[in-house]
Amino acid sequence: MAITRRQARALLLTPAGLWYAALLLLPLAVVLIFSFGERSPIGGYAPGFTLEQYANLPSRFAAFRNTLTLAPLGTVAALLIAYPLAYFLALRVDPKWKTLLLVLVIVPFWTSILIRSYAWIFLLGGKGIPALLAQFGLEDIRLLNTPFAVLLGIVYGYLPLMVFPIYVALEKLDKRLLEAAADLGTPPWRSFLQITLPLSMPGVLTGSMLVFILLMGEFLIPSILGGGKVFFIGNAMVDLFLQSRNWAFGSAVAVALVVIMLITVAIYSRLIKRFGASRDDVGLM
Amino acid sequence: MRLYALAVYAFLYLPIAIIALFSFSAGRSAASLQGFSVHWYHKALHNPFVLEALWTSVRVAFLSALLATIAGTLASLALTGMRGRVRAIFDTLVQVAVMIPGIVIGIATLIALVSVFDLVNPWLEPLTGLKLSLGTGSLVAAHGLFTMSLVILLVRGRMESLDPALIEASGDLGATPVATFFQVTLPQILPAIMAGFLLAFTFSFDDFIIAFFVAGSDTTLPIYIFSSIRRGVTPEINAIGTMVMGASLTILIVAQVMLRRSQAQPRP
Numbered sequence: 001m002a003i004t005r006r007q008a009r010a011l012l013l014t015p016a017g018l019w020y021a022a023l024l025l026l027p028l029a030v031v032l033i034f035s036f037g038e039r040s041p042i043g044g045y046a047p048g049f050t051l052e053q054y055a056n057l058p059s060r061f062a063a064f065r066n067t068l069t070l071a072p073l074g075t076v077a078a079l080l081i082a083y084p085l086a087y088f089l090a091l092r093v094d095p096k097w098k099t100l101l102l103v104l105v106i107v108p109f110w111t112s113i114l115i116r117s118y119a120w121i122f123l124l125g126g127k128g129i130p131a132l133l134a135q136f137g138l139e140d141i142r143l144l145n146t147p148f149a150v151l152l153g154i155v156y157g158y159l160p161l162m163v164f165p166i167y168v169a170l171e172k173l174d175k176r177l178l179e180a181a182a183d184l185g186t187p188p189w190r191s192f193l194q195i196t197l198p199l200s201m202p203g204v205l206t207g208s209m210l211v212f213i214l215l216m217g218e219f220l221i222p223s224i225l226g227g228g229k230v231f232f233i234g235n236a237m238v239d240l241f242l243q244s245r246n247w248a249f250g251s252a253v254a255v256a257l258v259v260i261m262l263i264t265v266a267i268y269s270r271l272i273k274r275f276g277a278s279r280d281d282v283g284l285m
Numbered sequence: 286m287r288l289y290a291l292a293v294y295a296f297l298y299l300p301i302a303i304i305a306l307f308s309f310s311a312g313r314s315a316a317s318l319q320g321f322s323v324h325w326y327h328k329a330l331h332n333p334f335v336l337e338a339l340w341t342s343v344r345v346a347f348l349s350a351l352l353a354t355i356a357g358t359l360a361s362l363a364l365t366g367m368r369g370r371v372r373a374i375f376d377t378l379v380q381v382a383v384m385i386p387g388i389v390i391g392i393a394t395l396i397a398l399v400s401v402f403d404l405v406n407p408w409l410e411p412l413t414g415l416k417l418s419l420g421t422g423s424l425v426a427a428h429g430l431f432t433m434s435l436v437i438l439l440v441r442g443r444m445e446s447l448d449p450a451l452i453e454a455s456g457d458l459g460a461t462p463v464a465t466f467f468q469v470t471l472p473q474i475l476p477a478i479m480a481g482f483l484l485a486f487t488f489s490f491d492d493f494i495i496a497f498f499v500a501g502s503d504t505t506l507p508i509y510i511f512s513s514i515r516r517g518v519t520p521e522i523n524a525i526g527t528m529v530m531g532a533s534l535t536i537l538i539v540a541q542v543m544l545r546r547s548q549a550q551p552r553p
Binding site (some may be wrong): 106 | 304307375494
């Protein structure tokens with residue numbers, strides 16, 4: 001029995017389609033519906049249609065403030081550290097070593113963020129760097145459970161994701177432009193500012209968008225390195241769903257987070273379009 | 286420039302190296318380095334809680350990676366060269382699944398599954414004696430959702446870079462579409478499929494956030510590590526962390542090398 005191309009395609013797409021419907025679309029729809037509901041007296045969700053939960057969002061102001069200050073800070077810090085490395089990998093390194101060095105940058109991103117953050121508890125904790133600093137006379141310096149520790153943790157965690165898109169943009173750059181500029185007597189710093197930097201902007205924007213979005217949804221790093229003192233939106237959600245069991249309010253916080261993310265993506269997409277890049281080279285893997 | 290790069294690599298790898306170093310300490314305290322011993326490895330590998338969590342993690346990672354690779358590869362085969370609305374819908378689904386924060390997907394999956402189970406169980410239980418609950422099944426389903434999207438990105442990317450002339454030539458020479466798939470297409474996309482499987486496996490094995498919500502009463506290794514960290518830094522956790530890191534790094538480097546060998550141009 002022969003089947004048409006169309007039927008074959010439908011058949012091939014069925015498992016993935018069902019998976020997306022049941023575990024992506026349904027859960028997101030449930031969160032959206034719950035966000036208009038109420039908290040049932042015994043915890044969990046009671047049906048309803050009210051905007052009360054959204055009106056209540058300012059009660060979690062601290063979490064939104066922490067997230068919306070530390071996420072941009074972390075993104076900028078990661079960008080400043082990543083750019084020179086990406087530049088080095090794309091334009092300066094011996095091609096022989098390129099693949100290995102690239103793999104070494106991206107690989108940590110795929111390993112356990114839990115264990116990598118744990119390593120910083122170890123380093124920032126009382127017997128780590130503070131003990132070392134004490135030997136130089138800098139005593140009583142507290143690092144763990146501070147916003148600084150959270151910032152360090154997020155930069156450490158997401159740096160690889162920033163390096164890659166910038167690397168891809170710089171790698172694509174037509175090196176003849178730089179040669180031409182040099183032949184015409186342009187000093188290197190000027191050709192960097194006028195050629196390299198503008199042409200690498202798509203990578204910079206893509207990397208910043210990826211890192212910023214992931215940082216906004218962060219929960220693990222603030223909870224491990226912030227010691228419950230530096231609360232992100234993600235921590236507020238965990239608290240609402242698992243401790244206070246206020247599913248309706250928790251859902252409203254989740255919807256608010258997703259909306260902030262969508263706005264970010266929309267702004268970035270517009271910027272990326274302006275710089276004339278294709279969105280295909282978003283480098284996750 | 287070179288020094289700077291060296292410093293960044295040190296920043297990326299030193300913390301992991303220090304954990305590894307201290308895991309071989311013979312001392313009782315996690316923060317002191319005394320002698321060399323594999324005592325803590327021995328202890329970790331004989332801890333029944335660790336072993337049970339490890340077994341759960343491996344089982345979930347293997348099953349979710351396998352199912353995600355199959356469903357993702359099938360979808361990629363259909364999506365390659367496809368245009369129109371269905372393609373646009375799938376592209377959006379893949380992007381949403383990859384971009385949405387783990388915490389949102391974890392919590393959303395938790396409340397959706399709990400709500401569905403509450404609806405279904407009163408009917409199902411009297412009929413079959415079965416009761417749906419969170420556990421291995423929900424872990425596999427939730428991890429697979431994310432990793433299937435990764436597989437689609439990888440395999441579709443590879444498919445789209447294939448030379449269509451080879452497939453046409455195979456057809457012109459009289460091969461059936463099925464024979465062409467197995468003899469021409471599959472060998473070329475196999476490295477991407479394998480890399481997808483390995484990435485999917487490590488993602489699931491290392492994931493804490495989604496598992497934290499949908500594991501029910503099951504404990505995966507990252508959940509075990511997280512609850513131990515809350516009780517403080519111990520040499521045993523250093524040893525477990527080193528082993529997990531070692532395993533992930535090995536698998537990932539293999540996956541990356543496969544991916545890069547299969548492609549003319551390095552693609553992240």
